[in-house]
Structure formats: structure tokens, C-alpha cells
Amino acid sequence: MSADLKFLVVDDFSTMRRIVKNFLNDLGYSNVVEADDGNTALPILKAGGIDFLVTDWNMPGMPGLELLKAVRADPAMAKMPVLLVTAEAKREQIIEAAQAGVNGYVVKPFTAQTLKEKIEKILSSKAA
Amino acid sequence: MPESRFSSRYLLLVAQLNSALAAADEKAFEEALDGVLRQRESGLLADVQRLSDSLLAALNRFRTDSRIVTLAEKEIPDARLRLDHVLEMTEKAAHRTLDLIEGAVPMADATVRRTVEIADTLDDHTHNEIRTFLAETRGNMEGIRGNLKEVMLTQGFQDLSGQILRSVRTLIGETETVLAELAALAGEAEGGKPPEAPSGTALEGPAVPGVTQGAVAGQSDVDDLIAGLGI
Numbered sequence: 600m601s602a603d604l605k606f607l608v609v610d611d612f613s614t615m616r617r618i619v620k621n622f623l624n625d626l627g628y629s630n631v632v633e634a635d636d637g638n639t640a641l642p643i644l645k646a647g648g649i650d651f652l653v654t655d656w657n658m659p660g661m662p663g664l665e666l667l668k669a670v671r672a673d674p675a676m677a678k679m680p681v682l683l684v685t686a687e688a689k690r691e692q693i694i695e696a697a698q699a700g701v702n703g704y705v706v707k708p709f710t711a712q713t714l715k716e717k718i719e720k721i722l723s724s725k726a727a
Numbered sequence: 728m729p730e731s732r733f734s735s736r737y738l739l740l741v742a743q744l745n746s747a748l749a750a751a752d753e754k755a756f757e758e759a760l761d762g763v764l765r766q767r768e769s770g771l772l773a774d775v776q777r778l779s780d781s782l783l784a785a786l787n788r789f790r791t792d793s794r795i796v797t798l799a800e801k802e803i804p805d806a807r808l809r810l811d812h813v814l815e816m817t818e819k820a821a822h823r824t825l826d827l828i829e830g831a832v833p834m835a836d837a838t839v840r841r842t843v844e845i846a847d848t849l850d851d852h853t854h855n856e857i858r859t860f861l862a863e864t865r866g867n868m869e870g871i872r873g874n875l876k877e878v879m880l881t882q883g884f885q886d887l888s889g890q891i892l893r894s895v896r897t898l899i900g901e902t903e904t905v906l907a908e909l910a911a912l913a914g915e916a917e918g919g920k921p922p923e924a925p926s927g928t929a930l931e932g933p934a935v936p937g938v939t940q941g942a943v944a945g946q947s948d949v950d951d952l953i954a955g956l957g958i
Contacts, residue, residue, distance in 0.1 A: 686933035
């Protein structure tokens, strides 16, 4: 079932989107769409069909935290799993993201193992 | 002493005011009052003149200091463009590397599959050398595949270095705007560059050693913090 999940990867750097997409493919998730900031991601999310959001934080336009808040504020997607993959590494930022309802937080640069563990942890807690 | 200068300036005028007031001589009082006001204005004018001279001297210094004008009109815009170029080059290089990896991984996968298929056709008692070779090839290909994936992950440097370059670029743009305004004020610049929009965000991107404060030490710190927050 999990291999059918549709992921949305949001990052303003096309190289990072491509890297995350490749690793998701390796984990068996081949259904991946991309957006370059919150403003372009939100219409894709609102259109429906996305099961898992992986987003950067620091992006021009709408940053990832605002996108997370918009997702949590919308009843149709309030429970969507959201993983922040970001270079922002200050304690208060991590706390702010947690308070906004993030499900996982990965600091760049990350390893393939870290990304795998966080995604699997979020999916197993959602399935429980 | 300033106080004695102040006293000497006003002592006579105040005495004139007092005597005119005592004599109820309105005309003399008005004249003495005008004297007080003139005295006050002359001090103010001197201050304004001093300020004006200082400003003129500063502007003249600025006009003759062509280094600042050169910085505003040429070198800082050049630095901004050079950073843009670095961003573009690293992005292209990272994508080219990812193209090559995406091309090479399926080849490694196909070779692994083929070694298994061929090994399955060989009986267990003969072709020892070939079977050994196929097992080694499979192991090597899996190693190469793993390394290629690590190289792919390493291309994330383009995102991390790019974020730092972008923040420096924003700073340079703001400096450029300020210097262009100063140069225009001095009458030397032919109009400034359009103002660069400030970043409008407190997000700093990747932690820079010696610059960023309050950052966690690594993913394990993040995990501890997140776990402590009940997530």
C-alpha cells in the first residue's frame, strides 16, 4: 500500500528536489511531484491526491513553515504527514516547527538512512 | 569659559530690559527685547553655518573619493553578478553529475541482475572461476551503486552553499543601493540601481561556523529535541 503513496517535494533548489525524489524512488515511492515554494505547492495540495509532504523551510515566496501552517489550517489536509528537510538548525526554529505541527525534522546535509528512518517513522505512527 | 561668554552676551541686554521695565518705558523695553532676539539668532545662524560647512566638506570629500563611486557603480554590481554566476555554475555542475548518476545506476543494476541470471544457469560443480567472477562482479557493482548514491547525496552542497551565497548576495544588493544613493546625493552617479528587495526573513540557512549562534550540533541533537517535544 505504502508504495502507492503520492509525495510532494517542495524546495527552491532544483538539485535538492531531484536528490530527494531519487531517494524516494529508491525507497520504492515512485509517485513524486515537485514544487519550488509554498505558493506553487499549495494549489497542488488543495487539488488533492497528495499523501505526504516533504518541504524545505527557507524559500522565497512562501516559506515551508507558512506552508505547514496552511496545511494544518485546512480541514481537508490537516492530518497530512509533513517532513521538514531544511538547513535551519537553531533550537528555537525546531521548537517553532514542532509547535506548528510538523511530523519530522531533518537537517541538511542529511544521509539516505536519516531520510528513510524519518519517513518510515512518520508512516508507521500514522498507520498505528 | 562658555558661561562667561554667555553672561557677557546677555548681561547688558538684561540690565537694559530691567531698567526699561522699572521706568515703564515700553519703547526702550521693546528695543532691548529685539536685542535679545538678535543675539539669540546670531548664535543659531553660526551653528547652521557650521553644520552647512561640515556637510559641504563631507560631500566634497565624497566627490573626490572616486573609490566609493567606483564601488557603487562598478565593483559591487560586479560582485553580485559574479555570485549569480557561481550559483548558476554550481547548479549546472550538480545537475550534470545527477544526469551521469541517473545514467550509471541502471547500468549497475542491470549488471547485477545479469550476473545472477548467468550464475543460475551454471551447475554447482563446474565453472568455478566463472561463478567466482560473477559473484565478485555482483559485489563490485553493488559497491559502485552505493557510491553513486553517496555522490548524488553530496550534490546537496549546491543547495547549502547556494543558500549562503544568496544571503550574501542580498547583503551586497542592499549595500549597492545605499552606496548608489550616496553617490547620487554627491552628484556623481548617473542614477542608482533599483533598490534590491530586502530578504524579509530571519531565516539564515545553513549554519556557518563562527557566524551562526544557537544552532544544533547535528541530526542527533534534532532528534533529541523533537523527541523531547513529544513528536
